[in-house]
Amino acid sequence: ARSRELMRNDDYAIKFKRLLKRKVIGTKGAKLQNKAKDPNGNLDKAANVLIETSYQEFVKKGMFDVTGKYSKKEFCKMVLGTLAEDGEVLIRTIRGYDNKFKIAYQLIEADHLDEQYTDVDKNISMGIEFNEWDKPIAYHLYKKHPGNYAANRDMSRERVPADQIKHLFIPTRISATRGVPWMATAMTRLKMTNGYEEAELVGARIGASKGGFYTQNADADQYNGDTTVNGVPANEITPGEFEILPPGWDFKDYDPQHPNASFKDFMKVVLRGIASGLDVSYNNLANDLESVNFSSLREGKNEEKEVWQDLQTWIEDNLLNDLFSEWLDMAFLTKEVSLPYHKLDKFNKPTWLHRGFAWVDPFKDGQLNVLLNKEGLRTHTRILAEMGED
Numbered sequence: 176a177r178s179r180e181l182m183r184n185d186d187y188a189i190k191f192k193r194l195l196k197r198k199v200i201g202t203k204g205a206k207l208q209n210k211a212k213d214p215n216g217n218l219d220k221a222a223n224v225l226i227e228t229s230y231q232e233f234v235k236k237g238m239f240d241v242t243g244k245y246s247k248k249e250f251c252k253m254v255l256g257t258l259a260e261d262g263e264v265l266i267r268t269i270r271g272y273d274n275k276f277k278i279a280y281q282l283i284e285a286d287h288l289d290e291q292y293t294d295v296d297k298n299i300s301m302g303i304e305f306n307e308w309d310k311p312i313a314y315h316l317y318k319k320h321p322g323n324y325a326a327n328r329d330m331s332r333e334r335v336p337a338d339q340i341k342h343l344f345i346p347t348r349i350s351a352t353r354g355v356p357w358m359a360t361a362m363t364r365l366k367m368t369n370g371y372e373e374a375e376l377v378g379a380r381i382g383a384s385k386g387g388f389y390t391q392n393a394d395a396d397q398y399n400g401d402t403t404v405n406g407v408p409a410n411e412i413t414p415g416e417f418e419i420l421p422p423g424w425d426f427k428d429y430d431p432q433h434p435n436a437s438f439k440d441f442m443k444v445v446l447r448g449i450a451s452g453l454d455v456s457y458n459n460l461a462n463d464l465e466s467v468n469f470s471s472l473r474e475g476k477n478e479e480k481e482v483w484q485d486l487q488t489w490i491e492d493n494l495l496n497d498l499f500s501e502w503l504d505m506a507f508l509t510k511e512v513s514l515p516y517h518k519l520d521k522f523n524k525p526t527w528l529h530r531g532f533a534w535v536d537p538f539k540d541g542q543l544n545v546l547l548n549k550e551g552l553r554t555h556t557r558i559l560a561e562m563g564e565d
Contacts, residue, residue: 178356182260185365187446188358190460191453195259196252198483201530201563204248205487205495207231208565211522222514222522226503229512233276233502241269241281247498251490253282254343261285263344263354265314266494267335268501278505280498287316288342289332290353303342303352304334311337343493361452364445371445375438387428395423454482473535480532487529499525531563 181188207230209223233239234247245253257264265283272279289302292315298305304313313336319329344354358365389410410418420426443463450457456479458464458472467475503523506512514522534540547553559565 177362178260178262178358181358181362181365185369187365187368187449187460188361190462191358191455192256192259194455194459195255195486198479198530198532199255199486199490200248200252203530203563204246204251205491205527205529206563206565207499208526208528209522210524210526212524219522225514226506226512226522229506230499230502233506238274238276239279241272241279245282250280250282251494254494255486255490257282257284258343258345258354259357261354262356262359263342265316266341266343268339268341270501270505275509276502276505276511277509278502283316284320285354286321288353289315289317292332301353305352309350311340311342313337314340314342341494341497345489357453361449364449364452368442368445368449371438371441381429387426389420390425390427392423392425396421455479476532476535483532484529487527491527491529495527496525499523528560528563528565531561 182192183189207227209226209230211219211222211226213219236246236249237243239245239247240250254264254266261284263285265285265288267281267283269279269281271277292302293300298307299315302315303311304315306312313334315332315334317329318331318333321330344351347355443457443461446461446463447457450460453460456475458467458475459479464472500523503512504519507514507516507519544553544558548555548558
């Protein structure tokens, strides 16, 4: 709940979520490149083109998910954003769905997984049923979202076999069965920045007012001021106006110095800690490029690039390959892809082209690619794949 609140209302948390979607998924999403081969080792180009063409039809909006709201690209962005925000997400495979391929997917928030449901005798922990090896065999899900009060508080559950559910999360411990929001370690510092910014804003507003206090000695004449506050004489400040006080009265100014001179440095220190917890570049998270040079920017981009590529590989291993395999099975069964079913394993050879990453100095890096290619140390295929191209 705290992570969700930050993702809705905190600028830096929102920026982190948008960074994930842009850098990992990108504007086009992961593109399929099937690499089925004939017995002689050559690519079966005709079959690969047929599979890729059919898959491109399936992943369009209106076909891919049960709500009709998401294409595969937007579906993956929602999955990644939910993983960061909630720490986990459920995806249900709906076979026999009303489309030409007879398969679609349903995104389910982790709220549907009843973490209060534990039964030692049935080896059920936090809504997940395990076998003797602690492998999930079923998920016990609320039929309605527990936060949907318009659904008459229907808290009934259904047992869904594990072969219909993909429970995605990155384990933080060997025995972990549920996910932890990626914001967890950064939340304290994010709240610190919010509190400090608010305090400095209040201080700056008070400082801009340049107020003060009147004092009087024992011999002071009567003085009522312009107005009274709770029966005490007070004056309103008018720009460019000075006032002569009666004998015996003095004025003590109140001039807070805000924003504090250390405000900028403090915010940098805290945001660097937040960036470390989120495993992103401080410069990207804080939109701060004023103190970088070529070397530091390049090193930061290289470090961050590995984080994005690691997440791309994780999504490929834990989501994309499974989605493709399930679709291919149904596409063969429905004859929407006219290839022999007994050769399914041969044709189930997906590779994925993820979004590429431009270097700090594209011209020099392009020259390096040309040199390495001429020397036979880097192929055109690898160069194009690093750019996200087929």
